[in-house]
Amino acid sequence: MSDNTTGTNTAAATSTAETGDTSVHSMDGTSLGDVTGVEGHRPAPGGKATSVPLLGRDAEPAIFEMSSPGRHAHSFRTTQVPEWSAEELVPAGHLRPEPLALTEVSERDLVAHVTRLTHRQYSVDLGAYPLGSCTMKYNPKLCDDAAALPGLIGAHPAAPASCTQGWMELLCDLSDALCEVTGMHAVTLQPPAGAAGELTGLLLMRAYHAAQGSTRTKVIIPDSAHGTNPASVTLGGYQTVTVPSDERGLVDLDALRARLDTDVAGIMLTNPNTLGLFEEDIAEIAAAVHEVGGLLYYDGANLNAILGVTRPGDMGFDIVHMNLHKTFAVPHGGGGPGAGPVAVSQRLAEYLPGPLPQREEDGSFTWRTPEQSIGRVHTWHGNSLALARAWSYILANGGDGLRRVAEGAVLNANWLRHALRGTYDLPYDRPNMHEFVASTTSLKKGKGLRALDVGKRLLEEGFHAPTVYFPLIVDEALMIEPTETESPQTLAALADALIDIAADEEGAWKAAPRTTPVGRVDEARAARTLIPTWDALDGQP
Amino acid sequence: MGHYVPHTDSEIAAMLADIGLSSLDELFDVVPAALRLTGGLGMADGLSEPDVLAEMERYSERNRVGADLVCFAGAGAYDHEVPSATKRLMMRTEFVTAYTPYQPEVAQGVLQALFEYQTMVARLSGLAVANASLYDGASALVEAVNLAVAETRRPTVWVSGGVHPHWRAALATLAAGTGHRIVEIPLRDGVTDWDSAPDGETPGAVVVANPNYLGVIEDLAPARAAADRHAALLLGGFDPVAAGLLRSPGADGADVAFGEGQPFGTPLSLGGPYLGLFACRLDLVRRLPGRLVGRTVDVEGRPAYVTTLRAREQDIRREKASSNVCTNQTLIAVGAMIQLAWLGTAGLRELALRCARGTRYAREAVLAIPGVAPLTGGPVLREFAVKLPVDPAVAVDRMAEEGFLAGVPVGLRDGVTVAPDDPAGERGLLVAVTERRTRTEIDAYAAALEKVVR
The missing domain is CATH 3.40.640.10 (Type I PLP-dependent aspartate aminotransferase-like (Major domain))
Structure with a gap:
């Protein structure tokens, strides 16, 4: 960092790396700070949101508080249909005695209310969002437009195939691309989220074993796994067996072998794992699991790291779910909708949920349900518009662009880990993939700075917090995934902010965040005195 | 391509230098060589944004929607107004x-x-x-x-x-x-x-x-x-x-x-x-x-x-x-x-009422067609099922030629409803009428249905 006005934190922390060299300008004298400026001028970071103006400190009223009897926003089409009364249309005894009270507001007030709510919300479009394992990359606006085309949004899901040929072609093309990216044979697009994909995959595993006449009861997952994994295992009718990580942060191969027997249906792995580390022994793991007749399930939460570099199918995985809302830039929507397609190897293809879109020899498209399908996992064909968004993103990137995505993601995460070395604990300080896990264990001991505090304080610096307290195997964990779409300047500003927070001797973090629409929220009270609706408020503040 | 990765070549070089590497490939040294994809993904290179949009429009235009296929289908998916x-x-x-x-x-x-x-x-x-x-x-x-x-x-x-x-x-x-x-x-x-x-x-x-x-x-x-x-x-x-x-x-x-x-x-x-x-x-x-x-x-x-x-x-x-x-x-x-607040207390009731009115009007018109009868008894509100003199899937195909999505084929097997693509059981057509359907559309629909089931 060569900027004289914002301190030299990052430069000091930026070293040549694995050698432990702490000199500021390393290698042949270059460093990020030297090249990001043009004629001495350093570009401003594009992903720092501290300029967002806040107009006041009041709470936003609930929409129900704005209600004024008789006011309304609605407007209906003129249809000339006869105007029978409710009593004429609804059998006695079924008619609601009084209209259902919602709210009575003007369109102007509704739009103002909702727009003010958006001003109380952080988002990728405001700034960097380094939430580990969430892949909060920029969502290209192109994909919004692509998924809003009238022929896509207007199609009824039960319309005959002759009327939805365009959609079916799109879904076939997307299916082919997802198979290529994962190295698998066939895919279902129905699962509407990652967790739904996991459960679908486990049911495929169950169907496969049942067809072999085998009743296996256990599924192995690493202790660093996402919480959805064990929950899905239970819903899939299996018992979870946990395998520990070794000192490298990778699956402990000996411990895994000790747990493998013919009662093991399979193993669920995220690779790179939630520490951001590539499971280097994956070939050995695959061989060992396959040897006892088990299957390998790939949790695609971290697929972004390996696009065009390596493929789950080539690693030996049999079942792969993808989070299109992570890897393929479908926006997260404040928590959904996402899409969690599941791809499988050839021996599992006949168990996939149906119907599947299929390309016929004459160039037309039909729906086909596999012979031994486990059945539907969604009312219709999955979160179709999310699928269309992902396909437009894949078209824009192409095979070359997807590889560049992985390179950018891994470069950014490694650079940031280096920048934080010496400031934060790095319990697994080795080359990482798209994310890494830091810890405040030493800072907590020294001055009481917890991972939670770092996250809250970072909000004041114009960045979203990293994922905190996950994975569970790291104390005071800060799981950081910058993604490929953040510029080096944004990364440097993020690193500066994190280093400043750690250097603070005054304990400013204790009161953080102070610049946000509300201060620290009383979560204990929310759980103790549950107020899940406006109607439950009853005099509470 | 890689439209959305902002790094310049010189920035990449500097970042690699900072972490002690000399090429992007070295980032992936932790991936065993045998597993690395050589030759890249078997996919086309990336397209420009206008080219992507043109491609997406091509898919879009190959679906029949809106005024080209006036929707009388429901079965859990309804053609309501989105203001x-x-x-x-x-x-x-x-x-x-x-x-x-x-x-x-x-x-x-x-x-x-x-x-x-x-x-x-x-x-x-x-x-x-x-x-x-x-x-x-x-x-x-x-x-x-x-x-x-x-x-x-x-x-x-x-x-x-x-x-x-x-x-x-x-x-x-x-x-x-x-x-x-x-x-x-x-x-x-x-x-x-x-x-x-x-x-x-x-x-x-x-x-x-x-x-x-x-x-x-x-x-x-x-x-x-x-x-x-x-x-x-x-x-x-x-x-x-x-x-x-x-x-x-x-x-x-x-x-x-x-x-x-x-x-x-x-x-x-x-x-x-x-x-x-x-x-x-x-x-x-x-x-x-x-x-x-x-x-x-x-x-x-x-x-x-x-x-x-x-x-x-x-x-x-x-x-x-x-x-x-x-x-x-x-x-x-x-x-x-947002939609519920826009409708409001009176609007939600009005929406339901308009759907029920259209359904009553359409049902009477459809049941007046010779050979058409209710699939079951029971009062309906915003959707109704009828038996047709022809297979309902055939009727849907013919109605599409007339510019209507006629409804969703339904069936009853031993009294239990079956999926639209299940040809078994007692077959019928499930018809939904939302607040968007005008009297003119409903009249035209009934006339077309009378023609195709004849």
Whole structure:
């Protein structure tokens, strides 16, 4: 960092790396700070949101508080249909005695209310969002437009195939691309989220074993796994067996072998794992699991790291779910909708949920349900518009662009880990993939700075917090995934902010965040005195 | 290509130097050489944005929608108006590009919108608490059943044959893992014949939908009585538009309500993303699946919102969790809240009334066609099923040539509704009429149908 006005934190922390060299300008004298400026001028970071103006400190009223009897926003089409009364249309005894009270507001007030709510919300479009394992990359606006085309949004899901040929072609093309990216044979697009994909995959595993006449009861997952994994295992009718990580942060191969027997249906792995580390022994793991007749399930939460570099199918995985809302830039929507397609190897293809879109020899498209399908996992064909968004993103990137995505993601995460070395604990300080896990264990001991505090304080610096307290195997964990779409300047500003927070001797973090629409929220009270609706408020503040 | 990776070549070189590497390939040295993809992905190179849009328009134009195929199909996916206010507000990128509200101090927008959504869904269902959404109607049914089985510890579930066949299909798929025993109870004269439920096994849950898949209004009292005989929970499926006129499932004794929220602000979209509606009694809240927003205060005592009772959720309970739901349908839920506020108290009733009026008018016109008769008995509200003199799938194809999506083929096998593509059983056509259909369209539809079934 060569900027004289914002301190030299990052430069000091930026070293040549694995050698432990702490000199500021390393290698042949270059460093990020030297090249990001043009004629001495350093570009401003594009992903720092501290300029967002806040107009006041009041709470936003609930929409129900704005209600004024008789006011309304609605407007209906003129249809000339006869105007029978409710009593004429609804059998006695079924008619609601009084209209259902919602709210009575003007369109102007509704739009103002909702727009003010958006001003109380952080988002990728405001700034960097380094939430580990969430892949909060920029969502290209192109994909919004692509998924809003009238022929896509207007199609009824039960319309005959002759009327939805365009959609079916799109879904076939997307299916082919997802198979290529994962190295698998066939895919279902129905699962509407990652967790739904996991459960679908486990049911495929169950169907496969049942067809072999085998009743296996256990599924192995690493202790660093996402919480959805064990929950899905239970819903899939299996018992979870946990395998520990070794000192490298990778699956402990000996411990895994000790747990493998013919009662093991399979193993669920995220690779790179939630520490951001590539499971280097994956070939050995695959061989060992396959040897006892088990299957390998790939949790695609971290697929972004390996696009065009390596493929789950080539690693030996049999079942792969993808989070299109992570890897393929479908926006997260404040928590959904996402899409969690599941791809499988050839021996599992006949168990996939149906119907599947299929390309016929004459160039037309039909729906086909596999012979031994486990059945539907969604009312219709999955979160179709999310699928269309992902396909437009894949078209824009192409095979070359997807590889560049992985390179950018891994470069950014490694650079940031280096920048934080010496400031934060790095319990697994080795080359990482798209994310890494830091810890405040030493800072907590020294001055009481917890991972939670770092996250809250970072909000004041114009960045979203990293994922905190996950994975569970790291104390005071800060799981950081910058993604490929953040510029080096944004990364440097993020690193500066994190280093400043750690250097603070005054304990400013204790009161953080102070610049946000509300201060620290009383979560204990929310759980103790549950107020899940406006109607439950009853005099509470 | 890589339009969205901003790094310049010199920046990449400097960053690599900072971390002691000399090439991007070295970033992947941890990947064993044997596993590395040589030669890249077998895919075309990236396209420019205008070229992508042109390609996407090509797909779009190969579907028949809108005025080209006037929609009389429903079956859980309805052609309702989406007003400009809802459309525009749902595009606000602060909602669109936010993550799950894990940092409540910077997520009050999404959290408050979800709190308002929960309030509206609770009111619609007549129950005390609603979650922040599930994936779709099918997932809402599945989660309701999982809740009931966990609560009663009895894995047998009686499901009305009038519940959406695709929802029942998803329930059957997932029952392979949970081990639930699903018993389907047939319809008689269009409504569930609870008297035909088998003796012997005691159900933990009784599931009914009102209106049912064939559009028939069901009385919840016999279902409630069946549940009471076995101390089972009653799970009531509901149509949130019909709820503008009908008594709520909660008022009629349902312990849990589930439904499909697509009608509020979400276009047909080939079936997704839609919106799973889920509500339950307050005393069941600790088994509520998915996210729940609660109101609380911040350090200064100001009102604030936060996801709460988090100990229910998969990331904390892990293998002991009764639901694995993490990502949900937040943006669609926020859209539904906006749409419901736009409709307002009078507008929701007016919407339901207009659908019911169009349905009455269309049903009378269709039943006047020689050879056409009701598929079942029972009163209907916003959708109706008829027997045709020709195969309903054939009728749908011919009607498409006339510019209409005539409806959805339906069938009854031993009194249980079957999926549209299932050719078995007693066949019919399910017709839905929303507030968008004009008298002129309905008249033209009936005239065309008379022609194609002749």
